[in-house]
Structure formats: C-alpha cells, structure tokens
Amino acid sequence: MGESGGERRPFQVPVVKRRWPVLGVAAACVVALVIAAYGIVTWSRGCGSGLYRAGPLDECVGVTDGPGEFGLSDGLGGFDESLRDVQTKIAAENERVRRVSRERNRPYVSIAYFSPLTVAKPDTTTIEAVRRSLEGTYVSQLRANSDGREEWGGNLPLIQLLLANPGSRSAQWEPVVKQLQERAESVGNGRLVAVTGLGQSLAGTRDAINTLAQQGIPMVGAIITADRFSVDPAAPEVRGLLRVAPTNSAQAGALVKRLEDTKRAMVVWDRNPDEVFSGDLAAAYERLYQQHGRQLRRGEPFDSAQLATANTFPAMIPNICQIQPDAILFAGRLRELKPFLNALASRSCMELPMRVLITDSVIDIGGDSEVQRSLESGITLEYTQLAAPQAWDAAPQYFSRRSVEYFKLGSTATAVFQQEFPGESIDDGLAITAFDAFGVAATAARRAVQYNKVAEKLPSAREVAAQFDRMHDRGGAVDGASGWLSFDPLTGRPDSKALLVVEVTKEPGQPVRSVPSVISENGAPYLP
Structure with a gap:
C-alpha cells in the first residue's frame, strides 16, 4: 500500500507480488530476471x-x-x-x-x-x-x-x-x-x-x-x-x-536499595559481547552494591552465545554454597535464569536460603511454572518489571488514569x-x-x-x-x-520512573506467594 497524491515516493527495493495471472508470460519472465539480478527475492516468494x-x-x-x-x-x-x-x-x-x-x-x-x-x-x-x-x-x-x-x-x-x-x-x-x-x-x-x-x-x-x-x-x-x-x-x-x-543502573539501584540489610553478595553474569544489556547490568550491580562498605565476592560468568549454556550452571553451585552470599544478583535474561534456578534448586547446601534478584524487565517471571518449581527449594526471587497491571493496583497514584483506561476492563475508556x-x-x-x-x-x-x-x-x-x-x-x-x-533533556532518561518490583516465594504444595510494590531508583516515582 503506497502513499497517495503526487509526492515523491520513498526508497523501496523492487519486489514481485504473487499476482502473475494479470501479467503476460513474457512480462513475468522479464520481471523475474530483473529481480534475480538484484539477488534479493525470488518471484515465487514475494x-x-x-x-x-x-x-x-x-x-x-x-x-x-x-x-x-x-x-x-x-x-x-x-x-x-x-x-x-x-x-x-x-x-x-x-x-x-x-x-x-x-x-x-x-x-x-x-x-x-x-x-x-x-x-x-x-x-x-x-x-x-x-x-x-x-x-x-x-x-x-x-x-x-x-x-x-x-x-x-x-x-x-x-x-x-x-x-x-x-x-x-x-x-x-x-x-x-x-x-x-x-x-x-x-x-x-x-x-x-x-x-x-x-x-x-x-x-x-x-x-x-x-x-x-x-x-x-x-x-x-x-x-x-x-x-x-x-x-x-x-x-x-x-x-x-x-x-x-x-536504565539498567536505575533498575539496579532500585533493587540494591532493597539489600540494605545484607553484607555480602555475588554477581552471576552473561559475558556474551552481543548482550549489551547483561554486561551493562553487571557493571551497575558491582558499582552500586559495593557502596556503604558492603562486600561483593568474585562473580560467576556464563556465555549465552554457547549452545550448552545450561551445562555451565551446575559447576557454579559449589562456589555459591562456599561463599554463602546474602543475595545473588543475576545479570542475564529469563532464558538463562531458568536453568540457573534449576541448578540452584539442587544445591548441596539446601539448609541455606537463597535470594536471587534480576531485572529482566518485560517478563512476568513469577508466573513461569518452571521458575515456581525451583523456588520450592528455599529460593526467594525478586525481579523488576517495566510495566504490569499489578502496578496499577499496588500504587494507582503513580499512573495516569486516562492512559490506564485503554487497557483496564470496566474503565470509562472501555478498554x-x-x-x-x-x-x-x-x-x-x-x-x-x-x-x-x-x-x-x-x-x-x-x-x-x-x-x-x-x-x-x-x-x-x-x-x-x-x-x-x-x-x-x-x-x-x-x-x-x-x-x-518526564525526561532528562541531557540524557533522555525518564525521571524517577515508576518501576514494579515483585517478590516471589513458593512452599511445596502451596500456591505461589507474590508481593508487588512500586518504587523508583530515587524512592518515590515521579508525579507532575
């Protein structure tokens, strides 16, 4: 579907649509040759x-x-x-x-x-x-x-x-x-x-x-x-x-604020160079946690670019049991978090409770059944989420009612x-x-x-x-x-943006327990 009127058309790479019956055989052959010359598409798969x-x-x-x-x-x-x-x-x-x-x-x-x-x-x-x-x-x-x-x-x-x-x-x-x-x-x-x-x-x-x-x-x-x-x-x-x-630093800062009662933590992080998110987050964790004299122990890296990433996690567990961290700061994505939690659920030091924090941002991690099974081994999971209906109920004062109504059933904007x-x-x-x-x-x-x-x-x-x-x-x-x-004009980052943090635990045979809260890196989220 193109633009109407006589204005100049934007750059477009030539393609052929599947409407050959309207073309003569000779014309179809010519078009197919032109497309083949570009080396981009074939006439049968526009x-x-x-x-x-x-x-x-x-x-x-x-x-x-x-x-x-x-x-x-x-x-x-x-x-x-x-x-x-x-x-x-x-x-x-x-x-x-x-x-x-x-x-x-x-x-x-x-x-x-x-x-x-x-x-x-x-x-x-x-x-x-x-x-x-x-x-x-x-x-x-x-x-x-x-x-x-x-x-x-x-x-x-x-x-x-x-x-x-x-x-x-x-x-x-x-x-x-x-x-x-x-x-x-x-x-x-x-x-x-x-x-x-x-x-x-x-x-x-x-x-x-x-x-x-x-x-x-x-x-x-x-x-x-x-x-x-x-x-x-x-x-x-x-x-x-x-x-x-x-940003990663803002989310990490919001999570680290929840660790003021801890003294020792470690970072498990993805060293895949293509994962800008993970490396960036690991650096933020390291910088922020060590403030106020807290101890950050040697981290455990993995590489998500490798096909057998999940096989690297069991080898980390003995070191984790030996260090006995008050918190594990995970700098990676949900795909890697699940096998990590699975390995942690089989740890030899089952008497030690484990607290894992992650800023995967866009996944309802606590709702994942595989994650929930791992939590039954005495693991508490805390994660940030950029947006979710839970936040509207937990702290409605930090959200625009008019915008929320486009999603919320029963609202005046009819969802x-x-x-x-x-x-x-x-x-x-x-x-x-x-x-x-x-x-x-x-x-x-x-x-x-x-x-x-x-x-x-x-x-x-x-x-x-x-x-x-x-x-x-x-x-x-x-x-x-x-x-x-509200955006900082120098950095383009949102000022004290509302952030949902969910703490999830699960006892064997019991429903999952989920506790949401809304915070920001500076404490209270921004309000105009």
Missing part, C-alpha cells in the same frame, strides 16, 4: 511493498505500512501467521488516515515502529512478545487518531504507523535505516518524523540508534535499558533518544486494547510500554506543529526532535500507562 528477503533466515526485512511476511521463522524462509491480525488492523488504520487526509484536507505524518518482527533461535525474545508490542503500538495509534478528541498532544497531524523490520536480532538494520532516512527526507504527507520501539539492548540495536541519531531522526525506546548506546565510551549520550524504560484483541494478555507489560513509546513520539510531533507554528506545513524529523528537550516536568511530561514520563 514479501510485500517496501520489503525484501535478506540474511541467513531469508526473512522479509524493510519498511511497510502493514502487510508483510513476518512472524516465527520455520527456518526455510517461511513464517507463521501470528502477526497477521495486528498487521491487518494497522494497514486498515493507515488507509483510513490517508482517506481522511484526502477527503478532509488533513495533514498526516508517519512514525515507524522499528524492532525485529521475525524470530528465530537463538533470539531472546518470542513471537508473543513481538505481537503484544505491535498491538500496544496500534492501540496508541488509535488513541492518537481519535475523532473529536485531542489525544497525545492534540488531533493533528494524523499519524500513520510504519513497520520497520531489521530482522532477527536486528542483524539487517543497515538497509532498513536507509529506507527510514529516505522517508524522513521526503516532503508532503506521510513524511517520517520519528521512530519508536527499537527492540532489546543488543549490538544491532545500538548501531541502528547511532545511525538514526546521525541523521537527526528522533527515537523513543520502549524497552531498551542499557545505560549507554554511544559507540564511543567517551562520547555523550545519544542525541534524540528518549527511553520509556528506566480499547481488550476490544481490539480479546483474550490477549498484558501481564508482561510489553503492550503497555509500546503504547507509551508511540504516545511520546506522537505528542512530540503535535507539539512541533503547535509551538513552531507550522500548521501550513508538516513538521520535519529535526523539528520533532527539538521538542524532546521540552518533555519534562509539569509543563512537558507525558501521561504514560507505565507511569508519568
């Missing part, structure tokens, strides 16, 4: 407009306004239908935006959701996580384009949502960023003004962020938590990047998310953080029109980026469903 096949997974990457072959890879260049429903809804809303623009002479801009939309081993995300993030982004688009109401900073320009897939683990990010750059440089309706999503804190994510920043394209990360994304350690924070999620995606869970918080990230970008786009008085022309990406410096304190904060969002 991807959709703006997309092309690339990489070892032969996955469809690129930029589209909805359609495309995304999902869980079957390893043979094909993908399941997990994302089809939300993609169809996005395409329909985009078409409605363009129709309203034509019929009512309303301006519209594009915001791209940039994040891996194809999943394969050894990804640390799941297709369910991808789907829920897209669903939250779509519901935020619906809020932005609500008829008759001013939402996310106003009602104009209307917002078109583009899907930008950099492939599994963002490995194919470079040509996708090039396409986004072309769209940002276009003129007229549909020009790109911001990018949201950004996926997990991986090396490909970091490289894409730095390149987009160089082009002056503003970004709002939904779940990225690494402290720094600058390639040069001596360089300042990436300009034009806002984060909905607290738009549940209407659009009945039966879908929001417990992992991914839909919520994606909703907020898009909302921040949409708000900045509308403020660029209001404050720069450019109603007769569309705001540019750089004009939208300029609004990021004003999105703080009472006059500029955004009412997110994951918590009020």
Whole structure:
C-alpha cells in the first residue's frame, strides 16, 4: 500500500507480488530476471511493498505500512501467521488516515515502529512478545487518531504507523535505516518524523540508534535499558533518544536499595559481547552494591552465545554454597535464569536460603511454572518489571488514569486494547510500554506543529526532535500507562520512573506467594 497524491515516493527495493495471472508470460519472465539480478527475492516468494528477503533466515526485512511476511521463522524462509491480525488492523488504520487526509484536507505524518518482527533461535525474545508490542503500538495509534478528541498532544497531524523490520536480532538494520532516512527526507504527507520501539539492548540495536541519531531522526525506546548506546565510551549520550524504560543502573539501584540489610553478595553474569544489556547490568550491580562498605565476592560468568549454556550452571553451585552470599544478583535474561534456578534448586547446601534478584524487565517471571518449581527449594526471587497491571493496583497514584483506561476492563475508556484483541494478555507489560513509546513520539510531533507554528506545513524529523528537550516536568511530561514520563533533556532518561518490583516465594504444595510494590531508583516515582 503506497502513499497517495503526487509526492515523491520513498526508497523501496523492487519486489514481485504473487499476482502473475494479470501479467503476460513474457512480462513475468522479464520481471523475474530483473529481480534475480538484484539477488534479493525470488518471484515465487514475494514479501510485500517496501520489503525484501535478506540474511541467513531469508526473512522479509524493510519498511511497510502493514502487510508483510513476518512472524516465527520455520527456518526455510517461511513464517507463521501470528502477526497477521495486528498487521491487518494497522494497514486498515493507515488507509483510513490517508482517506481522511484526502477527503478532509488533513495533514498526516508517519512514525515507524522499528524492532525485529521475525524470530528465530537463538533470539531472546518470542513471537508473543513481538505481537503484544505491535498491538500496544496500534492501540496508541488509535488513541492518537481519535475523532473529536485531542489525544497525545492534540488531533493533528494524523499519524500513520510504519513497520520497520531489521530482522532477527536486528542483524539487517543497515538497509532498513536507509529506507527510514529516505522517508524522513521526503516532503508532503506521510513524511517520517520519528521512530519508536527499537527492540532489546543488543549490538544491532545500538548501531541502528547511532545511525538514526546521525541523521537527526528522533527515537523513543520502549524497552531498551542499557545505560549507554554511544559507540564511543567517551562520547555523550545519544542525541534524540528518549527511553520509556528506566536504565539498567536505575533498575539496579532500585533493587540494591532493597539489600540494605545484607553484607555480602555475588554477581552471576552473561559475558556474551552481543548482550549489551547483561554486561551493562553487571557493571551497575558491582558499582552500586559495593557502596556503604558492603562486600561483593568474585562473580560467576556464563556465555549465552554457547549452545550448552545450561551445562555451565551446575559447576557454579559449589562456589555459591562456599561463599554463602546474602543475595545473588543475576545479570542475564529469563532464558538463562531458568536453568540457573534449576541448578540452584539442587544445591548441596539446601539448609541455606537463597535470594536471587534480576531485572529482566518485560517478563512476568513469577508466573513461569518452571521458575515456581525451583523456588520450592528455599529460593526467594525478586525481579523488576517495566510495566504490569499489578502496578496499577499496588500504587494507582503513580499512573495516569486516562492512559490506564485503554487497557483496564470496566474503565470509562472501555478498554480499547481488550476490544481490539480479546483474550490477549498484558501481564508482561510489553503492550503497555509500546503504547507509551508511540504516545511520546506522537505528542512530540503535535507539539512541533503547535509551538513552531507550522500548521501550513508538516513538521520535519529535526523539528520533532527539538521538542524532546521540552518533555519534562509539569509543563512537558507525558501521561504514560507505565507511569508519568518526564525526561532528562541531557540524557533522555525518564525521571524517577515508576518501576514494579515483585517478590516471589513458593512452599511445596502451596500456591505461589507474590508481593508487588512500586518504587523508583530515587524512592518515590515521579508525579507532575
């Protein structure tokens, strides 16, 4: 589905759709030869407009306004239908935006959701996580384009949502960023003004962020938590990047505050260099825990890049029993946490209770049955979560009622998310953080029109980026469903962002016991 009107079309890699009956045989052969010359796609397996096949997974990457072959890879260049429903809804809303623009002479801009939309081993995300993030982004688009109401900073320009897939683990990010750059440089309706999503804190994510920043394209990360994304350690924070999620240091600081009664801890950490998140978190743990004279013992590393990672954990347990730490600070992801807890549950020092803390951020860890079985051996698990319905009930004063109503059943906003995606869970918080990230970008786009008085022309990406410096304190904060969002103009980090911490225990034969609380790195979360 392309742009309407006579404006310049953005860069698109040629593809062939599966509609050969309308072509003559000779024409079909010519097109097939042209596509073969590009070495990108084959005529029998088209991807959709703006997309092309690339990489070892032969996955469809690129930029589209909805359609495309995304999902869980079957390893043979094909993908399941997990994302089809939300993609169809996005395409329909985009078409409605363009129709309203034509019929009512309303301006519209594009915001791209940039994040891996194809999943394969050894990804640390799941297709369910991808789907829920897209669903939250779509519901935020619906809020932005609500008829008759001013939402996310106003009602104009209307917002078109583009899907930008950099492939599994963002490995194919470079040509996708090039396409986004072309769209940002276009003129007229549909020009790109911001990018949201950004996926997990991986090396490909970091490289894409730095390149987009160089082009002056503003970004709002939904779940990225690494402290720094600058390639040069001596360089300042990436300009034009806002984060909905607290950084690793902020989350680690919130957890370490809960350890004031401890004297000795150790870090179990992932040394995989591609896992920016884990290395960053381990460094934060080490720096913060040793304050106030507390002792941090020798850590135990593992490498998630190795196929037999789980086999390394049993060898750590004798050392843990010998050290007898008051707390174990785990710097890794849920995929590795589960075999670690399983090994710890079989420790020889069963008389010693174990306390494990993790900031996996977007997973309802306590609800995992495998994790619960491990806890029956006298393990207490404490973890942070960037957003979850539990937080709204535990401390409702720290959340915008209007934004929460888009998700909460029985609310006056009639829970738009549940209407659009009945039966879908929001417990992992991914839909919520994606909703907020898009909302921040949409708000900045509308403020660029209001404050720069450019109603007769569309705001540019750089004009939208300029609004990021004003999105703080009472006059500029955004009412997110994951918590009020006031951003430090120097770092782009959220001020004292609300963070859910859950303490989970389980006795054999008894239900799991879960105790939620809402805190921030500075104690109380931010309120305007």
